[in-house]
Amino acid sequence: MTQTRKTYIRPLDLKTGQIDMAHGSGGRAMAQLIEELFAKHLGNEYLAQGDDGALLPHPGEGRLVMATDSHVVSPLFFPGGDIGCLSVHGTINDVAVMGAEPLYLSAGFIIEEGFKFVDLARIVQSMAEAAKAAGVPVVTGDTKVVERGKGDGVFITTTGVGVVRPGNELSGRNAQPGDVILVSGTLGDHGMAIMAERESLGFESPIMSDSAALHGLIAAMRASGAAIRVLRDPTRGGLATTLNEIAKQSGVGMMLQEKALPVKPAVEAACEFLGLDPLYVANEGKLVAICAEADAESLLAAMQAHPLGGDAAIIGSVHADDHHFVQMTTAFGGRRIVDWLSGEQLPRIC
Amino acid sequence: MKYIDEYRDGEVAQTIAAAIRAEADPARSYHFMEFCGGHTHAISRYGVADLLPANVKMIHGPGCPVCVLPIGRVDQAIRLALEQGVTLCTYGDCLRVPASNGLSLMKAKARGGDIRMVYSSADAVALAQKNPDKQVVFFAIGFETTTPPTAVAIKQAAALGLKNFSVLCCHVLTPSAISSILESPEVRQWGTVPLDGFIGPAHVSTIIGSRPYEFFAEEYRKPVVIAGFEPLDVMQAIKMLIRQVNEGRAEVENEFARAVSREGNLKAQELVAEVFEMRKTFEWRGLRVLPYSALRIRGTFAEFDAEKRFPLGYASVPDHKACECGAILRGVKRPQDCKIFGTVCTPENPVGSCMVSSEGACAAHYTYGRYKDVA
Numbered sequence: 001m002t003q004t005r006k007t008y009i010r011p012l013d014l015k016t017g018q019i020d021m022a023h024g025s026g027g028r029a030m031a032q033l034i035e036e037l038f039a040k041h042l043g044n045e046y047l048a049q050g051d052d053g054a055l056l057p058h059p060g061e062g063r064l065v066m067a068t069d070s071h072v073v074s075p076l077f078f079p080g081g082d083i084g085c086l087s088v089h090g091t092i093n094d095v096a097v098m099g100a101e102p103l104y105l106s107a108g109f110i111i112e113e114g115f116k117f118v119d120l121a122r123i124v125q126s127m128a129e130a131a132k133a134a135g136v137p138v139v140t141g142d143t144k145v146v147e148r149g150k151g152d153g154v155f156i157t158t159t160g161v162g163v164v165r166p167g168n169e170l171s172g173r174n175a176q177p178g179d180v181i182l183v184s185g186t187l188g189d190h191g192m193a194i195m196a197e198r199e200s201l202g203f204e205s206p207i208m209s210d211s212a213a214l215h216g217l218i219a220a221m222r223a224s225g226a227a228i229r230v231l232r233d234p235t236r237g238g239l240a241t242t243l244n245e246i247a248k249q250s251g252v253g254m255m256l257q258e259k260a261l262p263v264k265p266a267v268e269a270a271c272e273f274l275g276l277d278p279l280y281v282a283n284e285g286k287l288v289a290i291c292a293e294a295d296a297e298s299l300l301a302a303m304q305a306h307p308l309g310g311d312a313a314i315i316g317s318v319h320a321d322d323h324h325f326v327q328m329t330t331a332f333g334g335r336r337i338v339d340w341l342s343g344e345q346l347p348r349i350c
Numbered sequence: 351m352k353y354i355d356e357y358r359d360g361e362v363a364q365t366i367a368a369a370i371r372a373e374a375d376p377a378r379s380y381h382f383m384e385f386c387g388g389h390t391h392a393i394s395r396y397g398v399a400d401l402l403p404a405n406v407k408m409i410h411g412p413g414c415p416v417c418v419l420p421i422g423r424v425d426q427a428i429r430l431a432l433e434q435g436v437t438l439c440t441y442g443d444c445l446r447v448p449a450s451n452g453l454s455l456m457k458a459k460a461r462g463g464d465i466r467m468v469y470s471s472a473d474a475v476a477l478a479q480k481n482p483d484k485q486v487v488f489f490a491i492g493f494e495t496t497t498p499p500t501a502v503a504i505k506q507a508a509a510l511g512l513k514n515f516s517v518l519c520c521h522v523l524t525p526s527a528i529s530s531i532l533e534s535p536e537v538r539q540w541g542t543v544p545l546d547g548f549i550g551p552a553h554v555s556t557i558i559g560s561r562p563y564e565f566f567a568e569e570y571r572k573p574v575v576i577a578g579f580e581p582l583d584v585m586q587a588i589k590m591l592i593r594q595v596n597e598g599r600a601e602v603e604n605e606f607a608r609a610v611s612r613e614g615n616l617k618a619q620e621l622v623a624e625v626f627e628m629r630k631t632f633e634w635r636g637l638r639v640l641p642y643s644a645l646r647i648r649g650t651f652a653e654f655d656a657e658k659r660f661p662l663g664y665a666s667v668p669d670h671k672a673c674e675c676g677a678i679l680r681g682v683k684r685p686q687d688c689k690i691f692g693t694v695c696t697p698e699n700p701v702g703s704c705m706v707s708s709e710g711a712c713a714a715h716y717t718y719g720r721y722k723d724v725a
Contacts, residue, residue: 199469259360272354274469325721332581333360333367334397336718342697 012036017117024111024145037121038141041128046104046139054139059103059163067094068159076123076153078197080189080208081284083156084126089213089284090235091160092134096215097231097287099170100162105131107158108142112151123154134213136160168222174229175250179318180296182289184217184303185210185311186262187239188281192270195281201273207266212285217308224302226295233287237341238280242288243326244340253321256328256338260315280341290318357580358396366585367401373592379405382591383681384549385528387414387709388579394718396581406588409543410711412527412637412679413551415492416443417703417710420633421667423520424449426657427489430518431455431463434660437481439474440489441496442467443707448700450667455489471496471503478507478515487656488517495553497521497645498618501625504647504654516656519647522632524554525562526643530634532570536682543681547591549584550576552606557622559614563602571600578606625651633666635703636679675702678711685712686723692716 022029234242303309478486573594577587632644674688695701704712
């Protein structure tokens with residue numbers, strides 16, 4: 001924006017102002033919102049091009065990976081994160097578990113009329129910090145405003161593009177009988193952080209979301225030289241649902257060891273309280289890895305040496321099974337199926 | 351998790367399992383019914399059945415509050431939301447119970463009904479306070495455990511003078527359900543359901559105490575062991591039942607002494623008696639109409655009775671023809687004996703009520719144990 005125009009425009013009232021319909025109109029108000037809020041925090045050379053799309057350099061050898069994710073979390077702010085950093089981490093992780101190096105993000109905002117600038121600024125700032133820390137810039141974006149009551153504060157859709165170098169491709173179809181299953185850390189932290197906040201459960205020490213970008217951890221795992229066959233981030237539906245997806249895709253069965261599953265005591269207690277099972281609760285900064293048995297220990301060591309893999313553990317193994325059941329040896333000594341999530345996880349009443 | 355982990359200890363489980371094997375007479379078989387859905391869930395989730403010898407069999411009973419809720423009652427709740435425009439509050443498990451016309455409370459919500467999931471009856475009262483221009487109805491279901499909180503909610507609403515809060519009362523009574531099973535021809539005349547004893551309710555018994563079961567033990571000569579909902583509680587209760595059978599005793603024993611007394615929670619009982627009275631009859635899903643088996647709101651609190659406030663006729667609705675929930679709830683059949691189990695009727699599309707709640711016999715078997723059917 002030119003110096004001349006700047007003097008003629010009153011800056012956005014970021015303290016008490018609110019979004020109104022004009023901010024999505026495509027006119028001056030929207031241009032101002034983009035400049036004073038989005039570009040200010042997220043700014044980079046591609047976003048600064050100011051065109052309808054971003055013109056990006058060729059990523060070099062390899063195949064492109066693209067993933068998209070819409071974020072509608074409620075509440076928007078929760079212990080350990082907010083919708084802003086979540087929308088960056090979630091999409092980076094979807095790209096990274098494909099074996100790709102995440103390069104760029106796009107961000108689409110659907111904002112409800114009346115949403116406070118102060119909250120929007122907090123969210124955009126959090127996005128910017130997450131993108132910067134991950135080294136993955138937001139290169140293009142979109143803003144829409146819907147009437148009051150037609151949205152829930154703000155929804156954010158991010159799309160990520162990455163490049164997978166030759167030989168690094170991963171897929172949920174690659175698990176083989178004899179393989180070993182690992183997780184990178186404690187289960188259910190994100191989901192329970194949200195649930196505790198949503199239901200106003202006053203725990204003495206709040207459960208923190210694990211929202212984090214995993215491509216750094218994945219690079220460290222790669223560097224160990226282990227033959228990684230499958231990576232996936234167990235988000236909605238939790239570990240149980242993710243493993244069932246992989247078992248189905250690969251046409252195998254799995255056997256977990258309940259005793260080996262890492263779960264924080266506070267998460268376990270909160271789950272107990274609400275009648276939930278941490279196996280089905282969402283994670284936003286954890287991954288499941290499946291590798292050849294011979295490489296399991298070295299992969300585990302590489303994961304544990306990384307800040308995001310301190311609680312990594314070997315939790316089970318893959319075997320041949322035409323029914324593709326994921327089963328578990330319970331800590332109690334029995335055996336049971338770990339099924340797909342059915343419906344929503346509803347608390348039991350007695 | 352202290353005081354809970356102790357009751358899930360795998361090593362202790364092995365010790366009790368060994369004791370059960372030693373106690374059980376290989377020359378005979380033992381069939382015990384765990385009445386409560388909470389026990390069914392613990393048995394399935396922890397794999398308790400795998401630790402039992404082959405001649406000790408568990409039969410899942412009807413003690414899952416969602417499973418025994420008749421279609422007609424869910425229909426009433428749906429009508430309240432869709433036709434009367436009330437805000438209907440309910441416990442989460444009720445949302446997916448299949449009702450008439452392919453509906454459920456969840457589907458009614460999608461059609462525009464204002465249906466809210468609450469964690470306690472107090473949440474419903476709070477909602478009524480906050481929205482004085484909306485009629486708020488609490489869909490109260492469950493056995494004796496959930497009845498006192500409903501009584502508290504009604505008394506609270508009365509104290510606050512709320513004119514927009516009422517309760518659709520579907521609370522049922524455990525002893526009536528046990529009588530119905532023991533009186534059923536399958537058990538009494540035909541002997542098609544061999545029943546050597548009961549694992550008695552955990553949470554229900556904290557309210558009503560162990561005394562109400564003394565009648566069953568004596569009248570029907572069936573041992574009852576009241577047990578907690580943790581897997582070790584269940585194992586210990588099974589051991590105690592085997593011992594009673596072996597010694598020819600039929601008594602009420604209390605494994606759950608850490609929470610259950612003979613008299614129960616007298617304060618809660620008084621509260622329930624103040625607010626509720628017996629219904630002459632009540633329809634149970636799967637067990638048909640049982641006399642004196644449920645509660646309704648007393649005349650003194652009539653203004654909080656949704657059945658009196660709104661025009662709600664009750665119409666009994668038969669189950670799906672192929673559905674075996676009735677027989678499964680009485681222990682006559684197992685989930686895998688039902689033709690539509692796992693094919694037409696799944697947790698995603700439950701036909702019968704036993705498939706709805708994770709405490710239901712069919713859902714528990716489908717979710718945790720169906721690998722046994724294909725082995």
